[in-house]
Amino acid sequence: MNLISEPAALERAAPRLMRAEPLLRMTDISKRYGDVRALRGVDAVVYPGEVMGIVGESGSGKSTLLRMMNLEDTPDSGDYTLRLPGRENENLFDLTRYERRMLCARHIGIVYQNPHLGLLMKHSSSGNVAERLLIAGERSFEILRSKAREALDASEFPLDRMDARPIELSGGMQQRVQLAKAIALEPALLLLDEPTTGLDVSVQALVLDTLKRLQRDRRITMVLVSHDLGVIRTMADRVMVMRHGEVVEQGLADQVFQDPQHPYTQQLVHAKL
Amino acid sequence: MTTTPLLRVQGLTKTFRMYHLDSMLHAFEGVSFELHEGEFLLLRGHNGAGKSTLLRTIWRSYLPVGGHVFYRSQHGEIDLANAADVDIALLRREEIGFVTQFLNARPRVAAQDIVAEPLLLAGHSQTEALDQARHWLDQFGVRPELWRAYPSTFSGGEQQKVNLARALILPQRLLLLDEPTASLDVGARAALVRRLADLKAQGVAIIGVFHHPGDVSDLIDREINLNTRVVADHSREDEHVAV
Numbered sequence: 001m002n003l004i005s006e007p008a009a010l011e012r013a014a015p016r017l018m019r020a021e022p023l024l025r026m027t028d029i030s031k032r033y034g035d036v037r038a039l040r041g042v043d044a045v046v047y048p049g050e051v052m053g054i055v056g057e058s059g060s061g062k063s064t065l066l067r068m069m070n071l072e073d074t075p076d077s078g079d080y081t082l083r084l085p086g087r088e089n090e091n092l093f094d095l096t097r098y099e100r101r102m103l104c105a106r107h108i109g110i111v112y113q114n115p116h117l118g119l120l121m122k123h124s125s126s127g128n129v130a131e132r133l134l135i136a137g138e139r140s141f142e143i144l145r146s147k148a149r150e151a152l153d154a155s156e157f158p159l160d161r162m163d164a165r166p167i168e169l170s171g172g173m174q175q176r177v178q179l180a181k182a183i184a185l186e187p188a189l190l191l192l193d194e195p196t197t198g199l200d201v202s203v204q205a206l207v208l209d210t211l212k213r214l215q216r217d218r219r220i221t222m223v224l225v226s227h228d229l230g231v232i233r234t235m236a237d238r239v240m241v242m243r244h245g246e247v248v249e250q251g252l253a254d255q256v257f258q259d260p261q262h263p264y265t266q267q268l269v270h271a272k273l
Numbered sequence: 274m275t276t277t278p279l280l281r282v283q284g285l286t287k288t289f290r291m292y293h294l295d296s297m298l299h300a301f302e303g304v305s306f307e308l309h310e311g312e313f314l315l316l317r318g319h320n321g322a323g324k325s326t327l328l329r330t331i332w333r334s335y336l337p338v339g340g341h342v343f344y345r346s347q348h349g350e351i352d353l354a355n356a357a358d359v360d361i362a363l364l365r366r367e368e369i370g371f372v373t374q375f376l377n378a379r380p381r382v383a384a385q386d387i388v389a390e391p392l393l394l395a396g397h398s399q400t401e402a403l404d405q406a407r408h409w410l411d412q413f414g415v416r417p418e419l420w421r422a423y424p425s426t427f428s429g430g431e432q433q434k435v436n437l438a439r440a441l442i443l444p445q446r447l448l449l450l451d452e453p454t455a456s457l458d459v460g461a462r463a464a465l466v467r468r469l470a471d472l473k474a475q476g477v478a479i480i481g482v483f484h485h486p487g488d489v490s491d492l493i494d495r496e497i498n499l500n501t502r503v504v505a506d507h508s509r510e511d512e513h514v515a516v
Contacts, residue, residue, distance in 0.1 A: 008338065009336035009337070009338055010336070010337060010338065010339070010354055010355040011355060012355050012356070012357055012358065013352070013355050013356060013357055014357060015357040015359050015360050016348075016349070016351055016356070016357070016360060017346060017348040017349070017351060017356075017360040017363050017364065018357070018359045018360055018363050047359055050359075050362075206381070209379065209381050209382070212379065216390070216393075216394075234379075237362055238358055238359075238362070250358075251336070251358055252333065252334075252358045252361060252362065254334045255333060255334050255335065255336060255358075258329070258334045258335065259289070259334065259335040259336055261290075261336065263292035263293075266291070266292050266293065267292075267293065270293065
């Protein structure tokens with residue numbers, strides 16, 4: 001073995017064949033909470049129809065980054081653009097709180113690990129889904145009901161239970177209600193924050209399968225955060241690996257798992273597989 | 274008639290750096306060859322010579338550390354060795370296929386749907402995609418009663434047939450084969466060879482690793498032996514390709 005030369009992988013070029021513009025572009029995002037540097041100079045680019053996975057341990061900044069994508073929080077510095085009609089060059093962090101909320105309701109769906117964050121647990125499941133449509137301005141009861149039904153059906157939620165309250169449902173079913181709410185308005189971007197963490201393995205497989213099916217049928221652009229490499233490997237086209245608020249490696253999912261370049265990613269992959 | 278090669282591999286080098294062992298593993302170094310449309314290239318070499326690694330490096334599951342893989346795509350020429358990830362993803366959807374002996378079965382997805390998927394993603398209608406999927410499942414010898422079943426429960430041999438039907442349903446321009454005949458019965462093996470011959474005749478360029486190269490001996494145009502450290506293929510110069 002030759003220990004003297006230590007060739008690094010070739011520097012990757014800018015996209016040349018891909019003609020579509022990125023849907024999501026985050027540039028140089030940094031955020032401090034007191035003494036903690038949660039994010040340091042993070043760049044992220046996601047193309048239409050892609051599933052981008054973000055892996056890292058707790059405290060790596062992956063969920064903070066996802067919350068920024070959902071405009072729940074703003075960074076100390078950095079830009080965020082989504083290629084939405086009429087908003088192509090707008091830094092979304094410059095919007096007012098109200099504008100951010102409206103844009104989110106209309107164009108971004110999110111599923112949280114904890115259903116309490118995403119759902120009103122004591123309202124009906126169909127009502128939870130309809131709420132999203134109400135915010136977007138839909139007022140006809142008939143349309144609300146039929147669209148809620150459609151979204152629940154697409155999320156493979158049993159429709160005979162659509163009026164049950166989430167508090168009465170299993171964890172897997174609660175995630176399906178969250179998913180239905182997230183996709184009801186056919187968002188440009190679907191964010192998934194540890195969507196199957198805490199579910200039984202068999203239930204997790206079914207929820208992932210639903211996500212895969214939705215992705216295939218609707219070509220929804222997704223950003224999926226998980227500490228579970230198996231989940232990321234099943235779902236993601238590309239992967240970003242985060243540590244201490246920084247992106248240490250990114251690449252095609254199969255490459256990151258089969259030929260990890262960064263010592264931290266190697267450690268992660270060897271530990272988890 | 275001589276044509277511009279579809280693929281020009283120049284000085285391709287792959288080394289794995291293993292941090293936990295503080296060591297380097299040299300897989301292959303300075304591999305060079307050219308491949309034209311409709312050509313079938315066999316990779317030879319003993320176990321560990323780097324045959325599969327070379328395929329995976331061209332496919333970009335592995336990142337090369339040096340050299341070039343110039344590929345003449347329908348969108349223009351690009352160096353696969355350093356192309357952007359999204360460009361590689363695009364080429365994998367449209368032009369370059371990789372066939373292993375392992376099926377990535379997914380829960381609750383029927384055999385015919387797994388096979389039809391590449392056609393659906395390429396914009397074919399549901400009916401046409403399913404028709405073709407059933408045709409190829411039949412060709413590879415998967416019994417009709419299994420077409421709507423979930424392959425996660427199939428035997429290795431049956432899974433491999435589903436895998437091949439899926440991998441070969443949509444003609445690609447470049448096909449990478451990593452021991453695709455490993456767990457196949459005689460009938461499926463014959464179906465595979467027939468399909469590969471068809472694809473080759475359609476102009477698909479193929480690079481393959483075979484445990485028993487005899488299976489495809491009639492298709493092979495050239496061979497590269499990876500046992501030697503530096504591999505350069507000069508045979509091309511005096512060769513003459515009929516297209």
